[in-house]
Amino acid sequence: MLSLIRTVWLVLLHMFHRRVTIQYPEHKAPLPPRWRGRIILSRDPDGGERCVACYLCAIACPVDCIALQATQDEHGRRYPEWFRINFSRCIFCGFCEEACPTYAIQLTPDFEMSEYHRENLVYEKEDLLISGQGKYHGYNFYRVAGLAIGGKDKGQGEEDRPPVDLRTLLP
């Protein structure tokens, strides 16, 4: 019984506490870099698209709001032909970022993307692709992959030995 009264008293004391609410449009809240906001597609340090269109973000998405189509250039480099995120469905869970094997898809500290029309929340690749590396610097998937692309031949990857010479008899 006393504890109840004490509780009420303590709650009443809060009248004299500072208010924690940030009056949003006038004052902006400081957002941490790992804030899960607007999704972007980043580029690798060499300026190429990081996305290799592996579809892992699409399958990881619990609301299925990511759709894309893979394609490849004449040298075999994979990239998305188109990439669409329906932000009117997105729940900003960040699973896509976790699933991404190339650091391409990243969530950013930006949430100010309200629209009066839902159609405007459908972002295409040109809306998503930025020209920087985003949060993760220095990673280029194709440098560690075994695939040869334009500008990187077989055996030139960071993890690769030079290609095997099939005709040598040396051990």
Added chain:
Amino acid sequence: MHSVGISLLIVFVVLACILGVASGLIWLERRLLALWQDRYGPNRVGPFGLLQVLADIIKILMKEDWIPPFADKPVFVIAPAITVITTLLSFSVIVFAPGITVVDLGIGVLLFLAMSSLGVYSLVLAGWSSDNKYSLLGGLRAAAQMLSYELFVGLSLMGVVMLAGSFRIADIVEAQRGLWFCGPQFVGFVIFFIAGLAETHRLPLDLPEADNELVAGYHSEYSGMKFGLFFLGEYIGITLISAMIATFFFGGWLGPVLPGLLWFIIKTFFFICLFIALRAALPRPRYDQLMSVSWKWILPLALLNLLVTGAILVSRTT
């Protein structure tokens, strides 16, 4: 004797005031809760966010008046009206200040008790007609809870009635001229207060709604103005119980210096704020706890209170 004209005037003024206060409570509660939770509450619409109430009313009126196809339609529509009607009717017997009352009934206390007993129909019928298991559970809880506590409202008031020697509310207030009944009838006051919380199914005793167990209990299926009526009924109920506490235990309009009506308003407002503070502070008990407390503790206590009061009265007169 008032003329008919003045009576009508009082009826309309009281009605308007109560409805105004009830809707104003929406704003007040949100602001107060925010204050005690280190927030601001509604502060955007109008000065101090006062027009938030207006915005809410407009919104709730514009909403689709949806009746689920599986509901029992007539009952579903009637249920929310009952709660508003019964609480409003209770106000008819309240004496705000000497002479300022709708009707000065000799059995004012009994009418109040009768009306609050009828109020339970609203919740039970709403829960039943929604044809939804959560609503039904809410309705059942409401029935058990309100019937149980109804008893203590009555029992706790009997002490007051015995002291005043009348069921007429004006007489009860007048009887407190020397000493407010919260002194001699302290146990009765505490029981009435708790039972009042339960009667209005306010937090922490909002078991019929219990959002985190029953979605929204008896009014899960309600929306639009019908849902608004439940809310209105709840806020009128708070005002009613606060007014009753002020009347029965804190001397109604009695007080020094200020006019009687103002004293009445101040006392009522204080208890309204206390209701809100309890909501901000206390967690909801379990349903079985609520019921066992009522029958195992409050009932014996109330009977004991009555017995002791009666004994003292009898010993004094003899």
Added chain:
Amino acid sequence: MPTIYVEGQPYEVSPGLNLLHACLSLGFNIPYFCWHPAMHSVGACRQCAVKLFKDENDTKGKIVMSCMTLARDGTRISIADPQAVWFRKVAIEWLMLNHPHDCPVCDEGGECHLQDMTEMCGHVYRRTRFKKRTYRNQYLGPFLTHEMNRCIQCYRCVRFYRGYAGGRDFHTLAWHNSVYFGRHQDGVLQSKFSGNLVEVCPTGVFDDKTLARHYVRKWDLQTAPSICVHCALGCNTIPGARYGTLRRIRNRYNGDVNSYWLCDRGRYGYEFVNSPQRIRRPLLRNGDGRPTLAAKETALTQIGGVLRESRHVIGIGSARASLESNFALRCLVGPENFYLGTCRAEVQLLSAAIDVLRNGPVPSASLHEAAWADAVFVLGEDVPNVAPVLELALRQSTLRKPSDTIQDLHIEPWNDAALREAIQTEKGPLFLATTYSTDLDASATQAYHAAPQDIARLGFAVANLLDANAPSVPGLLAPIAALARQIAGQLAEARRPLVVAGVHCGMGAVLQAAANVAYALQRKNENTRICLAAPWCNSLGLGMMGGKCVDSAIDALRARGSTTLVVLESDLYRHLDVAEANNLLNTANHVVVLDSLRHKTTDKADFVLPAGTFAESTGTFVNNEGRAQRFFAVLPPAGEVQESWRWIGELLAASGQRSSAPWQTFDEIVEDLVRAMPAFAPVARAAPSADFRMAGQRIPRQSHRYSGRTAIHAAVNVHEPQPPADPDSPLAFSMEGYLNQPPSSLIPRFWAPQWNSVQAVNKFQEEVAGVLRGGNPGKRLIEPQADGQVEYFTEIPEAFERREGYLLVVPGYHVFGSEELSILSSGVAELAPMPYIAVNPEDAGKLIVRENGLVDVALSTTSHYLPVRIAPAVPPGLAVVPMGLPGIQWNGQPVWKKLLRT
């Protein structure tokens, strides 16, 4: 039945299996790479290690490779033994040492056996600090990508390509730690089964190049059970679609038909579905003769009016349309006006073939039975080019007799390397009698190339040797008689002889000779089977339905005025002479064509209605075995495309013959079909009807991992559309529904928990490599007469006589190019040869032409200028012209022609 003990629990298994096969059949998960259910064990990958115990008291045990150990009665093993688990984990770590960091850009990802097995073994982190070995890739043609870095040296590819499919241009190269699988140099893989490497390879070394052009992962494909439309074998397929286009074809296991394999035509011929030549809206020819697009209602009203006013309506059916569509047309025009969409000679051949199957005593062979035959005699058919997967079966059949002869060596039949070592290059009896050389010649005991007449005479002679009651052949030359004796001797010895013939060499006598051989064998051996190749995916269905040949339609048109011609899914110019086809189309007052693709016939039509391809419709095909098999729509028909039978149903309503379309759903037309033609009764049982539900739910066409549901259409409309309804099948165009295993005829994809790759099929079979749970899909329509009196065919043709100045032009076939639909796929078109005429060097000498010299030959009353190929395998007096290639207009019936040098 031997009992084996796994983790101490007894299980009964089939006799003679190895432990891996037995345990997988019991439902245990043992990782493996080099073992393949159809190619068996070599013990190369060391992945399937289990602990083997001597007896119940042995607690120590020893590690053995389960694929190399016989499941004897009383064998005690442990799969979960910690040492075995550790062994498998280490083994896969070795295999993964050089595996590149490619999964995101690898097409195998998500259906990769290596991924599955790595997960299953618990190898999660790479520990090695060393760099990875790399290889240079090769160009392997338009169908396959090659990414050798990913190879784990399981040797499955080379075992399939060389050992199973008989390819020669692919081998293991280099040595020790740099073993390489490829060709001696870049180039197109010659085997027409190379596409199976995609499924055989446990990882992404070989992948589907056509899929890579519009790549999506397996889980994103909308799939449904389907049937290949590119030949009459009726291989079961799983087409996959995404964003409204067909993306790839995968094999659908059917133990009686194609088992694990498809040919490249079936696998890569799908692109016609996405072709720009598709007809997607109704076309009407307006006043000035130009085709204009029309709304569905307009088209139906106009055609309905035309049909109502016509005094006669003639319908031409199609051997590449479903049974139901043909039946619908037959209902529209009436049985007396229903014509088969093939020329007279072909109709006669087809009905003769059906007559042999239906009234003869010999059952038709399923492909499974063909693969288990131990002596085969092929008459007149170029099997590798007209029925490719049958070639694969015949190649297996050549191993049966040698395997039997080495029984005293006690080599288990699944011990593949040892078995092949023991039999070396020995081959069982396979006799080919064809008009020109085929890919099987190298594997054949004897390959006899001769004119169709001579092939028939050889067949009759063999029949006569097997049974004296069969007619004898007068005037047989000595070498031919010797060959006949050899063939007859081998066939008589065989336990499961098989006779293969068909309609492709264009001569009924060959078919009759084959029937005689089979009848004669049947008297000695009731395990005799006959396999008759047919040209189209529903040739047998159409033949069984019966009707007149298209040639006679011309006479009918002439005889009656005011006629409307309704052509169902066929290009008449492929079946008739140009003049005849022109005649037919010009004589009719109105021509209505229902087809999915634009071709010469649709160009001449007054009305064209867009029909669905196999990918957009539900229907039934009858394959050359007489097996009715159901295929289901993979894509919901887009726009105004719909099944032909639906169009015809609506035409019945529009023309006033019926008050409304008689068939709203597929089940209704099947019911009508069975009622009208009881011979097709099993068709209704070929697959469950549309109201079939598993646990109250439909079977989803999309996997439970299907992605992008709320984004695919978002660019058009942010409100997700309702999934299209499917009134025709128990399948749903949705990811919601019954997730467990459906009945075998409704399997939309092979997937099981932990088994994302195609190897998941193990979990769908009663015993691994056996029949699918609940029986292989498809219902046989034709069973032989039990004890009917067999009448031998007695019309023996005269021996082939050369005609001075003339050559007998016979049809040749190419797996890539001869078929109408697959040629629209870019890869198939790339591999299709240019038109040519092949002649014997002797005839070339007489004509005085050199290789590639042009000659003029009038086929189908049209001059064809064709380059000459000089081929010694072409018998003198014959000329071979490939059928169906673009630029060749000929219905393929042998004809005497004069070749003019130009």
